Amino acid sequence: xxxxxxxxxxxxAITERIxxxxxxxxxxxxxxxxxxxxxxxVVEILGDLREIIYPGYGRRQNLHMGNVAYHVGxxxxxxxxxxxxxxxxxxxxxxxAKELETDFEAKAQDIAVRFLETIPELRRVLSEDxxxxxxxxxxxxxxxxxxxxxxxxxxxxxxxxxxxxxxLGVPLIPRMMTEYAHGxxxxxxxxxxxxxxxxxxxxxxxxxxxxxxxIGDGVKIYQGVTLGALSFPRDESTGEVVRGNKRHPTIEHxxxxxxxxxxxxxxxxxxxxxVIGSSAWITRSVVPHTTVTIExxxxxxxxxxxxxxxxxxxxxxxxx
Amino acid sequence: xxxxxxxxxxxxAITERIxxxxxxxxxxxxxxxxxxxxxxxVVEILGDLREIIYPGYGRRQNLHMGNVAYHVGxxxxxxxxxxxxxxxxxxxxxxxAKELETDFEAKAQDIAVRFLETIPELRRVLSEDxxxxxxxxxxxxxxxxxxxxxxxxxxxxxxxxxxxxxxLGVPLIPRMMTEYAHGxxxxxxxxxxxxxxxxxxxxxxxxxxxxxxxIGDGVKIYQGVTLGALSFPRDESTGEVVRGNKRHPTIEHxxxxxxxxxxxxxxxxxxxxxVIGSSAWITRSVVPHTTVTIExxxxxxxxxxxxxxxxxxxxxxxxx
Amino acid sequence: xxxxxxxxxxxxAITERIxxxxxxxxxxxxxxxxxxxxxxxVVEILGDLREIIYPGYGRRQNLHMGNVAYHVGxxxxxxxxxxxxxxxxxxxxxxxAKELETDFEAKAQDIAVRFLETIPELRRVLSEDxxxxxxxxxxxxxxxxxxxxxxxxxxxxxxxxxxxxxxLGVPLIPRMMTEYAHGxxxxxxxxxxxxxxxxxxxxxxxxxxxxxxxIGDGVKIYQGVTLGALSFPRDESTGEVVRGNKRHPTIEHxxxxxxxxxxxxxxxxxxxxxVIGSSAWITRSVVPHTTVTIExxxxxxxxxxxxxxxxxxxxxxxxx
Numbered sequence: 001x002x003x004x005x006x007x008x009x010x011x012x013a014i015t016e017r018i019x020x021x022x023x024x025x026x027x028x029x030x031x032x033x034x035x036x037x038x039x040x041x042v043v044e045i046l047g048d049l050r051e052i053i054y055p056g057y058g059r060r061q062n063l064h065m066g067n068v069a070y071h072v073g074x075x076x077x078x079x080x081x082x083x084x085x086x087x088x089x090x091x092x093x094x095x096x097a098k099e100l101e102t103d104f105e106a107k108a109q110d111i112a113v114r115f116l117e118t119i120p121e122l123r124r125v126l127s128e129d130x131x132x133x134x135x136x137x138x139x140x141x142x143x144x145x146x147x148x149x150x151x152x153x154x155x156x157x158x159x160x161x162x163x164x165x166x167x168l169g170v171p172l173i174p175r176m177m178t179e180y181a182h183g184x185x186x187x188x189x190x191x192x193x194x195x196x197x198x199x200x201x202x203x204x205x206x207x208x209x210x211x212x213x214x215i216g217d218g219v220k221i222y223q224g225v226t227l228g229a230l231s232f233p234r235d236e237s238t239g240e241v242v243r244g245n246k247r248h249p250t251i252e253h254x255x256x257x258x259x260x261x262x263x264x265x266x267x268x269x270x271x272x273x274x275v276i277g278s279s280a281w282i283t284r285s286v287v288p289h290t291t292v293t294i295e296x297x298x299x300x301x302x303x304x305x306x307x308x309x310x311x312x313x314x315x316x317x318x319x320x
Numbered sequence: 321x322x323x324x325x326x327x328x329x330x331x332x333a334i335t336e337r338i339x340x341x342x343x344x345x346x347x348x349x350x351x352x353x354x355x356x357x358x359x360x361x362v363v364e365i366l367g368d369l370r371e372i373i374y375p376g377y378g379r380r381q382n383l384h385m386g387n388v389a390y391h392v393g394x395x396x397x398x399x400x401x402x403x404x405x406x407x408x409x410x411x412x413x414x415x416x417a418k419e420l421e422t423d424f425e426a427k428a429q430d431i432a433v434r435f436l437e438t439i440p441e442l443r444r445v446l447s448e449d450x451x452x453x454x455x456x457x458x459x460x461x462x463x464x465x466x467x468x469x470x471x472x473x474x475x476x477x478x479x480x481x482x483x484x485x486x487x488l489g490v491p492l493i494p495r496m497m498t499e500y501a502h503g504x505x506x507x508x509x510x511x512x513x514x515x516x517x518x519x520x521x522x523x524x525x526x527x528x529x530x531x532x533x534x535i536g537d538g539v540k541i542y543q544g545v546t547l548g549a550l551s552f553p554r555d556e557s558t559g560e561v562v563r564g565n566k567r568h569p570t571i572e573h574x575x576x577x578x579x580x581x582x583x584x585x586x587x588x589x590x591x592x593x594x595v596i597g598s599s600a601w602i603t604r605s606v607v608p609h610t611t612v613t614i615e616x617x618x619x620x621x622x623x624x625x626x627x628x629x630x631x632x633x634x635x636x637x638x639x640x
Numbered sequence: 641x642x643x644x645x646x647x648x649x650x651x652x653a654i655t656e657r658i659x660x661x662x663x664x665x666x667x668x669x670x671x672x673x674x675x676x677x678x679x680x681x682v683v684e685i686l687g688d689l690r691e692i693i694y695p696g697y698g699r700r701q702n703l704h705m706g707n708v709a710y711h712v713g714x715x716x717x718x719x720x721x722x723x724x725x726x727x728x729x730x731x732x733x734x735x736x737a738k739e740l741e742t743d744f745e746a747k748a749q750d751i752a753v754r755f756l757e758t759i760p761e762l763r764r765v766l767s768e769d770x771x772x773x774x775x776x777x778x779x780x781x782x783x784x785x786x787x788x789x790x791x792x793x794x795x796x797x798x799x800x801x802x803x804x805x806x807x808l809g810v811p812l813i814p815r816m817m818t819e820y821a822h823g824x825x826x827x828x829x830x831x832x833x834x835x836x837x838x839x840x841x842x843x844x845x846x847x848x849x850x851x852x853x854x855i856g857d858g859v860k861i862y863q864g865v866t867l868g869a870l871s872f873p874r875d876e877s878t879g880e881v882v883r884g885n886k887r888h889p890t891i892e893h894x895x896x897x898x899x900x901x902x903x904x905x906x907x908x909x910x911x912x913x914x915v916i917g918s919s920a921w922i923t924r925s926v927v928p929h930t931t932v933t934i935e936x937x938x939x940x941x942x943x944x945x946x947x948x949x950x951x952x953x954x955x956x957x958x959x960x
Contacts, residue, residue: 003724004746007753011720014753015713017760018692022708028767028787030696032704039788040699052338056350059360064352068342073335080331084323093784106324113327113334120337127348138549138561139510139531144413145492147348148359149499172785179789186506186525186826186845188863190779205506205526205826206544206845208863208899211779223508223528224544224580224846224864226899226918229778241778259528259546259582260864262899262918278546278582279601281919281934291942294601302611372658376670379680384672388662393655400651404643426644433647433654440657447668458869458881459830459851464733465812467668468679469819506826506845525826525846526864543828543848544864544900579848579866579902598866598902599921614921622931 036093037086042176045082048075049161053123057147076116083112087170094171111168118164125197129156132198136220151185152201162191196253203259212246212266216253222278224260227251230283252288356413357406362496365402368395369481373443377467396436403432407490414491431488438484445517449476452518456540471505472521482511516573523579532566532586536573542598544580547571550588550603572608676733677726682816685722688715689801693763697787716756723752727810734811751808758804765837769796772838776860791825792841802831836893843899852886852906856893862918864900867891870923892928 022029030036051058052072060071088108130153133146140146146153158181162174174191182188186205189195193209196217201207203223209215213227229247234240249263252272257263261280263270270276271288280292342349350356371378372392380391408428450473453466460466466473478501482494494511502508506525509515513529516537521527523543529535533547549567554560569583572592577583581600583590590596591608600612662669670676691698692712700711728748770793773786780786786793798821802814814831822828826845829835833849836857841847843863849855853867869887874880889903892912897903901920903910910916911928920932 003749007749008720010753011716011756012713014756014759015709015716017757018712018716018763019709021760021763022695022705024764028694028763028770028783030694030703030784031708033696035701036697036784036788038701039697054348054350055342057356057359061355061358063350065342068351069335069339072338073332076331076335076338077328080328094782109323109327113330116331116334117337119334120341123338123341123348124344130348135561138563138565138567139512141491141495141563142414143348144350144356145495147350148356148492149495151499151503171781172788175781175785175789179791182845183791183824184503188843188845192779203508203528205502205508205528206864208843208845222548223546224526224900226863228862228899228918241775243778243781245778247778259548260544260580260900264918278548278584279599279919286941291940293940293942300611300613301606302613374668374670375662376673377676377679381675381678383670385662388671389655389659392658393652396651396655396658400648429643429647433650436651436654437657439654440661443658443661443668444664450668455881458883458885458887459832461811461815461883462734463668464670464676465815468676468812469815471819471823504823523828523848525822525828525848542868543866544846579868580864580900598868598904599919620931620933621926622933 034092035089037089037173037176039176039180041082041086042173043180045079045086046158046161046177046180048079049119050157051075052079052119053126053157054147057144080109080112080116083115084109086173087111087165090170090172111165111170114168115164122160122164125160126153126157128198129153129200132200132218132220133202136200137202151187151204155181155185155187155189155201155204155207156195156199159189159191159193159195163193163195166191193248206260210248213248214250216251216255216272218254219251220256222257222259222261225257226262226264228262228264230265354412355409357409357493357496359496359500361402361406362493363500365399365406366478366481366497366500368399369439370477371395372399372439373446373477374467377464400429400432400436403435404429406493407431407485410490410492431485431490434488435484442480442484445480446473446477448518449473449520452520452538452540453522456520457522471507472524475501475505475507475509475524475527476515476519476521479509479511479513479515483513483515486511513568526580530568533568534570536571536575536592538574539571540576542577542579542581545577546582546584548582548584550585674732675729677729677813677816679816679820681722681726682813683820685719685726686798686801686817686820688719689759690797691715692719692759693766693797694787697784720749720752720756723755724749726813727751727805730810730812751805751810754808755804762800762804765800766793766797768838769793769840772840772858772860773842776840777842791827791844795821795825795827795829795841795844795847796835796839799829799831799833799835803833803835806831833888846900850888853888854890856891856895856912858894859891860896862897862899862901865897866902866904868902868904870905 022031052075055068056063063071088105091104091108130143130146133150133153134140134143158177162177166174178189178191187201187207189209190211192211193213195215198218200220206224207221208226208228210228227249235242246266249265249268251270254273255270257276258278260278261276263282265283269285271286271290273288274286274290277293279294286292342351372395375388376383383391408425411424450463450466453470453473454460454463478497482497486494498509498511507521507527509529510531512531513533515535518538520540526544527541528546528548530548547569555562566586569585569588571590574593575590577596578598580598581596583602585603589605591606591610593608594606594610597613599614606612662671692715695708696703703711728745731744770783770786773790773793774780774783798817802817806814818829818831827841827847829849830851832851833853835855838858840860846864847861848866848868850868867889875882886906889905889908891910894913895910897916898918900918901916903922905923909925911926911930913928914926914930917933919934926932
């Protein structure tokens with residue numbers, strides 16, 4: 001053992017110095033307050049909600065109409081208790097001093113129940129999202145493939161759940177949910193965005209849909225699409241950014257937005273049935289039924305030493 | 321306890337309403353059918369395959385030539401049984417009524433064995449992929465770094481395994497595998513794509529390689545590159561998208577495609593030894609040995625209030 | 641049981657063939673060497689470091705100033721031992737024959753202690769990163785939301801830890817750390833990059849910050865931004881890529897780089913207070929206070945069969 005014991009004796013002093021910073025840098029610790037919502041618990045809640053929304057695809061197999069009611073009833077009962085606890089914590093953490101009298105637990109329970117009540121309608125909407133994916137992707141072989149594999153449906157499912165909680169005024173938890181989905185899928189949808197039915201996001205990595213985006217029914221979005229802000233004003237007196245105003249675009253129904261297109265600005269409206277080509281960059285509105293594509297992309301072609309015996313589309317040699 | 325017991329009494333009715341939707345929205349549940357492949361099991365199978373392909377890097381440490389045969393033999397035996405079960409499920413789920421007589425388990429076992437038999441050849445091919453990464457990236461310090469850290473090699477490893485299963489006609493499981501890799505790496509390679517040897521994908525987030533893409537040997541691809549479809553035809557009578565035809569480009573051998581380039585269309589062929597510059601957008605073929613770059617990007621430069629004492633490349637101040 | 645026992649009898653031969661390749665393809669196995677650092681262990685070390693840097697947000701709840709010192713002391717003691725072991729392994733793996741006499745364990749312990757000693761300063765710097773995110777994003781509602789949810793802060797936290805280890809000369813482990821963060825967030829920051837204070841990366845998916853990038857204080861970066869290499873020279877005699885020279889750009893202080901912009905080249909300097917617009921593509925330096933935007937993007941608008949009764953910005957119909 002080459003370990004130097006004298007070096008280990010430095011550790012208590014390091015601990016002391018670290019703990020000392022908890023008093024100074026108050027911003028990034030959460031000590032001695034009422035507990036925050038637990039990220040781990042929120043992720044588990046999402047797992048249970050997925051089990052209810054897509055029964056038979058997940059953890060519990062061999063479900064049938066004869067036993068599924070017990071399985072779902074059990075999950076709903078547990079979700080009610082855990083949602084109530086997490087929502088309660090989110091409210092307590094967020095409250096201003098004057099609200100301290102509020103009965104947060106009762107409020108949290110009421111919201112948990114109202115949230116669970118939306119699941120039947122959410123299932124109907126998500127079923128249409130799944131069908132939109134199947135109809136929109138020639139590579140899809142079955143609806144089961146969509147439910148199992150498509151990151152777009154996974155991200156939209158979490159978004160729709162988070163959006164309901166966001167609409168019920170729950171702080172923090174909706175964002176924890178959508179950022180969990182963002183990490184898993186690369187698709188970043190703010191829970192505040194308003195999105196119609198039959199949304200299909202294909203591939204999806206790099207998609208960003210900002211807080212005040214509005215999207216109509218039947219929209220298709222490919223990987224790398226940004227629906228973002230052009231810039232945002234600051235309060236003239238405080239210098240702080242103004243929060244909450246419309247900063248992100250409006251996409252009307254039946255629009256298709258191809259890969260890596262960027263649409264920016266709160267006043268930008270993409271009229272219905274428009275098609276936005278791959279890599280287009282748009283900061284002003286377009287009327288309905290418009291097709292926007294990059295005009296002959298200004299590329300420079302420089303041809304090299306092509307030898308005459310090179311086949312133009314020569315045989316590709318696959319080993320595997 | 322502020323919890324309102326009357327609210328909890330609403331839960332059975334919510335459960336009932338949810339279960340009621342399982343009869344209507346048949347699309348997104350899987351109840352009372354033969355079990356689907358298990359996503360969790362497929363992920364564990366991938367973990368074991370990784371352990372065999374890259375021994376000594378993973379879970380089991382202290383492997384040497386004297387004990388590795390036991391470790392691998394054990395894994396192969398277990399993989400045989402679990403692959404057979406999952407492939408069996410994938411076939412049953414996919415079958416048409418008339419095929420119900422098929423002995424799916426025997427077929428599944430046969431495929432599992434044929435799949436395992438390809439591993440020695442797959443190791444050779446993946447070893448060359450690893451070397452291509454080391455040779456292609458000045459930031460790489462060792463081959464171990466490539467195997468441990470490079471998302472490109474991780475995604476290519478899963479793709480090559482999934483492509484073999486796809487070639488053996490296994491439904492659903494290959495896509496579950498590549499979407500798992502997509503979630504982990506941001507690299508989305510369809511198991512149907514045909515890819516030659518020595519592929520190097522660097523960084524990789526946002527890369528999409530579509531189902532009918534063909535890629536020759538020695539190709540380098542950077543983050544955000546899309547090899548995608550331009551558009552796809554619909555069946556004139558049914559209106560459904562036509563599935564299976566060539567929609568994605570062909571990349572000949574020794575091509576380099578830099579970050580965020582987009583190459584679209586089933587007729588688009590990028591001739592060998594071509595270089596496609598960062599952010600280029602290409603929808604037509606280029607002959608071999610062509611360099612394509614964005615021509616003087618049309619940028620607008622607006623200079624602000626430069627104060628004379630501003631250093632142009634002033635000292636950067638790193639605190640850490 | 642339809643399983644064919646004769647097929648199972650093929651498995652030992654498959655195992656033998658696989659193990660046979662471990663002797664040929666030496667590159668991608670690690671057998672009979674001293675053990676490599678463990679990826680799993682490195683990830684757990686990152687989890688414990690996060691627990692110390694952001695106390696109260698993670699696994700352990702109900703921490704307060706009265707008990708946090710015990711919690712942190714415990715973690716530091718354990719981290720010391722595990723870091724020493726992993727760093728020792730990284731050095732042994734990396735060593736040249738002539739260095740075999742070195743007392744790697746003593747060296748590893750010394751580095752582990754020096755690393756832990758930087759945590760107080762790292763907390764101060766990360767606290768400013770968190771504030772920069774809050775001040776930079778109108779969608780952020782609280783600092784807790786930043787710490788919990790923002791992938792940018794998560795990736796920057798891992799980068800700053802990895803950068804310290806990289807600066808202390810530890811091989812492999814810093815890259816394992818940043819690639820773990822890359823997988824979780826889609827943000828790929830090389831531990832060798834030099835980054836000033838108050839960095840804010842928003843959304844972040846697809847961001848690549850290369851090994852020799854230099855970034856000043858107060859910089860904002862959006863999703864899909866690449867700070868990359870233009871090309872890299874090869875050694876004239878060996879043909880191998882030259883490793884280590886400056887290949888990535890320098891970003892001076894207070895620069896904003898919007899979504900999907902690409903800045904390439906080791907000689908490229910973006911002067912301070914510049915703004916690089918979304919999707920810009922830059923390979924030469926710009927002086928301070930410059931705004932670079934895509935000039936009227938060359939888009940082709942084709943309007944379709946607009947029916948007169950179509951509302952231009954018709955009511956969007958949200959069901960949820």
